[in-house]
Amino acid sequence: MKNVKLHDKEFNLFIKAADIDKAIENMATQINNDLNNEKPLFLSILNGSFMFTSDLLKQITIPGTEVSFVKLASYAGVNSTGKVKELIGLNQDITGKTVVILEDMIDSGQSMSYMIGLLKAKNPRQILLAAMLYKPKALTCEVKVDYCGIELENDFVVGRGLDYDGLGRNYPDLYILSEK
Ligand code: IMP
Ligand code: MG
Numbered sequence: 001m002k003n004v005k006l007h008d009k010e011f012n013l014f015i016k017a018a019d020i021d022k023a024i025e026n027m028a029t030q031i032n033n034d035l036n037n038e039k040p041l042f043l044s045i046l047n048g049s050f051m052f053t054s055d056l057l058k059q060i061t062i063p064g065t066e067v068s069f070v071k072l073a074s075y076a077g078v079n080s081t082g083k084v085k086e087l088i089g090l091n092q093d094i095t096g097k098t099v100v101i102l103e104d105m106i107d108s109g110q111s112m113s114y115m116i117g118l119l120k121a122k123n124p125r126q127i128l129l130a131a132m133l134y135k136p137k138a139l140t141c142e143v144k145v146d147y148c149g150i151e152l153e154n155d156f157v158v159g160r161g162l163d164y165d166g167l168g169r170n171y172p173d174l175y176i177l178s179e180k
Pocket of ligand 2: 047049
């Protein structure tokens with residue numbers, strides 16, 4: 001498909017599936033080389049990372065590899081005005097573990113910065129970050145991306161797990177918001 005319409009917006013074909021596959025393959029090669037003796041726990045951030053996680057993990061050959069799925073849920077605190085975020089789904093001890101966060105996209109970096117803070121409090125050996133897509137120019141806080149698939153400009157994209165208001169996650173290619 002050259003174009004897709006999601007809700008009120010048009011999106012144009014931007015990066016083909018084969019190019020994203022190649023980028024993920026390169027990430028897997030690097031991770032396999034770097035973490036071969038680590039028994040890593042891959043922590044996939046739902047919802048957006050479901051496809052990236054599947055594509056990457058099929059190529060991870062490290063003995064003792066584990067994968068778990070977590071979500072940052074927002075809820076309004078009883079007495080607070082601001083939103084509180086809570087990590088849900090992590091029901092195993094990560095003390096002393098090498099944790100590799102799998103994220104679909106790093107944009108401002110705020111969610112990752114928050115997530116890493118929550119995980120650090122659980123005393124892992126180390127936390128590494130693997131992002132399928134990364135907008136370095138959008139970063140508003142300090143986040144180190146250890147493994148990066150493809151760097152983008154500050155464009156809004158859908159597909160490959162990423163959505164526009166709930167739609168578009170299922171496309172194997174990446175689509176960019178149309179200018180018109
Ligand atoms: P951050 O906290 O600004 O880094 O937000 C990252 C999250 O926002 C990602 O995990 C995505 O779920 C979402 N996001 C950021 N950029 C895009 C985009 O271009 N398309 C769809 N979702 C995006
Ligand atoms: Mg996400």
